[in-house]
Amino acid sequence: MRGAPLLAAGPGRLPPTPATAGATPLPPWPATGVGAPLRSMLAELVRQVTTPAQQPQRVLAVQPWPAVLVPVVEGAALGEDGLPGLPPLQHWLVRQGVVQTPEGERAFSLTLRVPVPWLQAQAQTAIAPAPTPAMPSLAALFAGKPQALQSGTWALVLQSTEPASVRTSALLTLEFAPLVQPPVYGRELLHARQDPWLQMAVLQASGQLPKDEDAAREREAGLCQTPGCPYAARASCAQPFCVALRVVQPSGPVEPMPPL
Numbered sequence: 141m142r143g144a145p146l147l148a149a150g151p152g153r154l155p156p157t158p159a160t161a162g163a164t165p166l167p168p169w170p171a172t173g174v175g176a177p178l179r180s181m182l183a184e185l186v187r188q189v190t191t192p193a194q195q196p197q198r199v200l201a202v203q204p205w206p207a208v209l210v211p212v213v214e215g216a217a218l219g220e221d222g223l224p225g226l227p228p229l230q231h232w233l234v235r236q237g238v239v240q241t242p243e244g245e246r247a248f249s250l251t252l253r254v255p256v257p258w259l260q261a262q263a264q265t266a267i268a269p270a271p272t273p274a275m276p277s278l279a280a281l282f283a284g285k286p287q288a289l290q291s292g293t294w295a296l297v298l299q300s301t302e303p304a305s306v307r308t309s310a311l312l313t314l315e316f317a318p319l320v321q322p323p324v325y326g327r328e329l330l331h332a333r334q335d336p337w338l339q340m341a342v343l344q345a346s347g348q349l350p351k352d353e354d355a356a357r358e359r360e361a362g363l364c365q366t367p368g369c370p371y372a373a374r375a376s377c378a379q380p381f382c383v384a385l386r387v388v389q390p391s392g393p394v395e396p397m398p399p400l
Contacts, residue, residue, distance in 0.1 A: 166208065166209065166212065167206065167208065167209070168370070168374075169203070169209065169370040169371065169381075170203040170204050170205065170206070170295075171203065171370075171371055171374040171375035171379070172203075172375075173201070173202060173203060173375075174202045174203070174204060174294070175284060177282055177283040177284035178202070178282070178284065178288075178289075179199070179202050180281075180283075181239060181280045181281065181282045182199060182202055182294060182296070182312065183198075183199040183202075184280040184281075185237070185250060185278055185280050185312075186198075186199050186252070186296070186298065186312070188237075188278050188279075188280070189233050189235050189250060189252060189278060190233070190252075190298075193232075193233060195262050195300065195302075196300070196301045196302060197298040197299065197300060197301070198298065198299045198300075198301055199296055199297070199298060199299075200296075200297040200298070200299050200307065200378065201296065201297040201378065201379050201380060202294055202295070202296055202297075202380075203294065203295045203296075203379065203380050204292065204293075204294055204295075205292075205293045205294055205295040205311065205380075206293075207293070210293055210311065213226060213229070213295070213309070213311065213380075213381045214228060214229040214253065214311065215227075215228035215229065225383075225386035226255075226381060226386050227255040227256050227257050227258075228255070228256055229253040229254060229255060229256070229310075229311060230253060230254065230255075230256045230259055231251060231252075231253055232252050232253060232254045232259055232310075233250070233251075233252040234249070234250065234251050234252075235249070235250045235277075235278055236248065236249050236250070236277055236278065237250065237277045237278025237279055237280070238277060238278070238279055239279075239280050239281070239282050239289065239316075240279070240280070240281050240282070241281075241282045241284075241286040241289060242283070242286065243286045244286070246282075246286070246289055246316050246317060247316070247317040248291075248314050248315060248316045248317065249314070249315045250278065250312065250313070250314055251312070251313040252310060252311075252312050252313075253310060253311040253312075253313075254298075254308060254309075254310045255308055255309065258308040262300070289316060290316065291314060291315045291316045292313070292314065293311055293312065293313045293314075294311070294312045294313075294314075295309065295310070295311055295312075295380030295381060296309065296310045296311070296312055296380055297309060297310075297378050297379060297380050297385065298310050307378060307385060308385065309380045309381045309382075309385050310380070362376055363375060363376055364376065364377045364379070364382065366382075366383050366384065368383065369382050369383040369384075370382065
């Protein structure tokens with residue numbers, strides 16, 4: 141008897157495994173990134189949500205992550221350990237806030253999930269923050285079309301600023317409230333259009349202001365050449381959950397603070 145043909149593992153696709161053989165093939169991993177307005181908004185939210193936790197993070201890469209690929213990277217699709225070398229994810233931070241758009245505010249809830257070994261390493265080197273009465277709500281600007289701001293999940297590459305150069309993958313989920321249309325002849329609409337911060341964000345998204353230097357350097361870095369990586373020949377390193385980030389780098393020692 142002839143055996144069933146194996147599914148081809150094309151660029152960005154996962155090779156067949158006992159858990160996925162015979163099932164519907166998974167789509168390629170996203171490798172196109174996101175637009176400047178969305179990337180700027182996500183980076184600002186990550187900065188705000190991680191700074192009070194004494195673990196400030198910088199966003200190096202963003203990919204829109206479809207729901208069908210979420211179980212793959214969080215360890216539910218291919219067993220408890222997920223992909224080889226990819227540790228399971230754990231909820232780290234959950235917050236709420238408001239995004240200001242050219243047509244009004246959008247309330248949202250945010251959930252940030254990170255690999256368990258990375259979170260444990262960060263907890264060992266973190267300095268306990270002083271207790272606060274309540275965490276302030278998150279706030280950010282979105283210069284794109286309000287209709288494009290939809291609930292979803294994004295895969296991120298985060299880099300710790302203290303200590304520097306420690307990178308990890310993460311999943312960021314945003315749940316937005318329905319868009320409330322402002323009155324056509326109301327004073328609130330006039331003030332929203334004349335908001336200088338919104339005007340600056342719109343100019344930056346249209347390219348009239350200097351572009352993000354980090355994004356330009358990523359485009360010039362070249363494409364990934366690591367064999368077996370879902371991003372090989374499709375995106376530059378490093379990308380969320382790529383081969384280069386599947387090994388958690390040890391955190392550096394914490395230097396004692398100088399006496400006051």
